[in-house]
């Protein structure tokens with residue numbers, strides 16, 4: 103299988119400098135791209151993911167590398183990180199990594215409605231067992247003000263108003279049941295207006311839906327608030343975000359607590375090697391409170 107390529111891997115390792123007597127919590131385990139390197143350095147790693155299918159991929163991968171001895175998988179949402187830490191780890195940790203967003207398999211396949219070409223679903227839940235609201239429900243039942251609010255506020259979609267109009271017109275004819283149909287509605291509007299686009303025109307609409315379905319902004323605020331409670335004094339925290347809304351929340355948190363931090367971007371070579379890394383922003387800081 104094709105594993106997710108960890109972004110800013112060497113920068114993350116340089117910052118944490120993991121050692122055998124240290125304990126790390128990877129709150130977004132994904133395919134364990136970062137965690138594997140921590141384990142190779144002899145550190146103890148707790149790996150959390152809300153998506154049980156990624157959790158399984160990571161466990162199998164770690165087992166296949168015989169690195170399972172110092173690894174403990176944890177399933178759950180990082181919005182509850184304090185409770186999870188309290189129950190399963192309880193000692194202050196040396197480092198916390200949060201690599202936001204989705205892994206490659208979640209973005210591009212799996213029939214979960216995240217990809218523009220998915221003709222079977224418009225779901226977007228990280229964990230269908232613990233979450234009920236889907237993108238399909240939002241798109242087909244929310245009123246024009248609610249849709250406008252999430253498109254403009256969460257994703258800064260400049261065309262939020264006309265796109266809401268197009269979506270509501272389309273759903274009156276036929277329910278919007280899959281991601282492909284929704285992306286087609288947006289694309290048709292662009293074509294009708296002869297608008298050009300660099301990325302897929304539905305990128306921001308999909309982003310806003312994903313953020314809403316998975317409470318991404320609230321969850322990020324929660325893990326940031328807990329980060330200073332679960333790490334040691336001088337423990338290290340690294341957050342990788344992928345869009346301005348997330349990065350703004352991280353920046354606000356750092357400035358509210360007057361933490362000394364560093365912003366690190368992927369190198370040109372990394373972006374060429376792994377294009378999805380182009381929008382990544384790594385912010386690192388220490389728990390000095």
Ligand SMILES: C[S@@+](CC[C@H](N)C(=O)[O-])C[C@H]1O[C@@H](n2cnc3c(N)ncnc32)[C@H](O)[C@@H]1O
Pocket residue numbers: 106107108109129130131132133134135136137150151152153156178179180181201202203204205228321
């Ligand atoms: C970008 S991927 C992480 C990739 C990983 N660092 C690697 O190199 O393989 C993000 C992962 O975080 C998970 N995730 C996203 N939001 C989460 C949340 N609120 N709680 C727990 N896991 C979450 C996703 O399911 C996904 O597996």
